[in-house]
Amino acid sequence: MEEIIKGTNRKIQGNIKVPGDKSISHRSVLLGSIAEGITEVEGFLMGEDCLSTVDCVRKLGIDVTVRPSGQLTIHGKGLLGWKEPLEVLDAGNSGTTLRLILGLLAGQPFHSIIKGDASLSSRPMGRVVKPLSLMGAVSDGRENGNKAPLGIRGGNLHPISYSSPVASAQIKSALLLAGLYAEGTTTVEEPEKSRDHTERMLSSFGAKILSQDKKSSVQGFPELRGQKIIVPGDISSAAFFMVAAAITPGSELILEHVGINPTRKGIIDVLQKMGGKINLENQRIEAGEPVADVVVQYSPLHGVTVAGEEIPRLIDEIPILAVAAGFAEGETIIKDAGELKVKETDRIDAITSQLALLGMDIKPQEDGMIIQGGRPLKGAPVNSFFDHRIAMALAVAGTRAKGETVIQQGECVNISFPDFYQLLRKLTL
Ligand code: S3P
Numbered sequence: 001m002e003e004i005i006k007g008t009n010r011k012i013q014g015n016i017k018v019p020g021d022k023s024i025s026h027r028s029v030l031l032g033s034i035a036e037g038i039t040e041v042e043g044f045l046m047g048e049d050c051l052s053t054v055d056c057v058r059k060l061g062i063d064v065t066v067r068p069s070g071q072l073t074i075h076g077k078g079l080l081g082w083k084e085p086l087e088v089l090d091a092g093n094s095g096t097t098l099r100l101i102l103g104l105l106a107g108q109p110f111h112s113i114i115k116g117d118a119s120l121s122s123r124p125m126g127r128v129v130k131p132l133s134l135m136g137a138v139s140d141g142r143e144n145g146n147k148a149p150l151g152i153r154g155g156n157l158h159p160i161s162y163s164s165p166v167a168s169a170q171i172k173s174a175l176l177l178a179g180l181y182a183e184g185t186t187t188v189e190e191p192e193k194s195r196d197h198t199e200r201m202l203s204s205f206g207a208k209i210l211s212q213d214k215k216s217s218v219q220g221f222p223e224l225r226g227q228k229i230i231v232p233g234d235i236s237s238a239a240f241f242m243v244a245a246a247i248t249p250g251s252e253l254i255l256e257h258v259g260i261n262p263t264r265k266g267i268i269d270v271l272q273k274m275g276g277k278i279n280l281e282n283q284r285i286e287a288g289e290p291v292a293d294v295v296v297q298y299s300p301l302h303g304v305t306v307a308g309e310e311i312p313r314l315i316d317e318i319p320i321l322a323v324a325a326g327f328a329e330g331e332t333i334i335k336d337a338g339e340l341k342v343k344e345t346d347r348i349d350a351i352t353s354q355l356a357l358l359g360m361d362i363k364p365q366e367d368g369m370i371i372q373g374g375r376p377l378k379g380a381p382v383n384s385f386f387d388h389r390i391a392m393a394l395a396v397a398g399t400r401a402k403g404e405t406v407i408q409q410g411e412c413v414n415i416s417f418p419d420f421y422q423l424l425r426k427l428t429l
Contacts, residue, residue, distance in 0.1 A: 003391070003410025003421060005398030007379055008428045011250035011298075016423060018238045020045040020070060020231035021259050022416050023169070024289065026053045026096045027201050028229045030104060030177070032074030033062040034081065035205050037226035041072040044231055047416045049094035056101055056114070059085045076226050079180060084110035088149065091116040093344060093386075093415055096170055098148060099128045100198075103174030106137035107181025109155030116148045119344050119386060125150060128174045131162050135178055135186070157182040159220060162189070166339060167312040169194035169263075172216060179218040180207065187217040194312045195263040200288045201229070232259035232291045237417045239267045239317045240392045244427070245296040246276045247327040247400055253427075255294040266313030268294070270321060274301040274328055303330035303373055311336050316343075318368075319351040319393035325371040326360040327400065334368035344415075345385040354382040354394055358401050377401035383408040388415040395421065399428045 025045040030053065032039030044050065046068070054064050054072075061083035063075040082104075091098035091114060098116055102125070105112050115121070126146035129139050135157045141150035159182040164171050167190045176198055179186025192214065199211045205227055208219040238258045245253035260268070260280060268278055277299045280292040301324060306314070314321065318337055325332035340347040352364040357380045361372040379401045384391035386409045398405030413420040 001411040003407040005405045012245040015254040018233040021234040025050040033057040035076040035224035039074040039226040044070040052092035053097045056089045089114040099170040103177035106132045106154040106178040159184040159186040161187040167192040173198040182220045189215045236316045243324045251298040267317040301328035303332040305333045323397045328373040332371045338367040344387040379403035379405040381406045
């Protein structure tokens with residue numbers, strides 16, 4: 001479906017709330033399903049990716065009540081309460097669903113098959129399947145077990161100490177979740193620290209977790225108890241509106257109840273480094289996660305270099321960061337971000353090619369991109385390549401371009417932010 005975005009200069013003002021955090025929503029269902037007793041979730045993200053996770057655990061025999069308001073009740077059956085599924089599990093477009101469920105399936109003494117859509121079927125799964133096989137899980141799939149659909153037979157795991165070649169919370173989480181089913185200590189080390197929602201949530205469910213710098217360990221066979229989980233607003237969704245306000249003169253926007261976990265708030269740190277005026281108010285901890293109201297005011301931005309440990313803390317925000325860089329004075333260099341190539345689409349290719357169509361001076365690099373900011377944008381037909389974060393980044397750029405920007409396959413925002421266009425139009429038109 002095409003989505004038409006009109007260029008405007010209207011100041012972005014007011015108070016908004018963005019939908020629940022995608023990473024935390026997935027984990028609430030998965031951990032709730034393997035805990036003893038009831039888990040109540042508030043603020044669950046009703047996007048397609050998280051609903052894929054619900055669908056999978058239901059096929060594994062878990063009763064989940066989903067209310068349209070984003071309140072969930074999960075009737076957990078304990079670590080070994082899942083049943084061998086009759087049907088193929090379907091992760092849809094969601095890498096988190098597929099990789100984290102693989103970790104849990106590795107611990108189950110039965111056979112299951114999991115598939116995904118065309119995008120997910122082209123993404124690498126060997127990065128999870130190989131270490132799980134070192135723990136004793138038996139699995140196979142297309143391209144020598146690297147691509148979905150994947151079949152897995154779990155059970156009888158032993159703990160490992162694994163040094164991951166990439167900073168990826170999905171790899172780390174899959175192994176820690178499998179570690180719940182291995183007698184002893186399972187440890188994962190990463191080159192840079194990735195998001196730590198799994199560690200935080202496992203600890204609140206009662207698991208013994210040790211997390212220090214780039215290393216996390218879990219003890220096998222804990223007693224997990226159902227919890228009440230309040231999901232904060234997703235900083236990755238908030239980022240689109242933070243940048244919209246940061247690049248539109250006269251704007252002042254308050255984003256209420258946003259998760260500001262240090263392993264996720266790289267976008268705020270980098271926008272501040274670029275000269276952005278962002279304040280965190282009313283900071284508090286809810287269900288083990290730091291939360292704040294984020295106040296963004298327009299101010300002129302300048303180019304920066306973003307690299308190294310900053311990258312995993314804003315990996316999903318790089319498409320919208322590229323938009324901010326296009327409106328900043330001078331050069332922005334984004335490097336060490338080769339992981340972007342294996343997201344829902346090749347995001348280096350997608351964002352650089354489509355922002356260039358709008359007139360931005362942006363060049364792809366092997367592990368990132370270089371942007372010369374300050375060139376005016378002009379609306380044009382562009383493509384999301386069915387990647388929700390590309391669609392939303394292009395839409396924000398489109399509001400600041402002259403004329404109309406037409407986004408092909410714009411409907412993919414339903415993956416993580418179903419009301420995105422309504423909210424963008426309310427603020428900009
Ligand atoms: C996620 C981890 C990140 C991120 C994805 C969600 C998670 O992926 O890009 O959107 O919830 O664990 P990687 O672990 O592949 O970096």
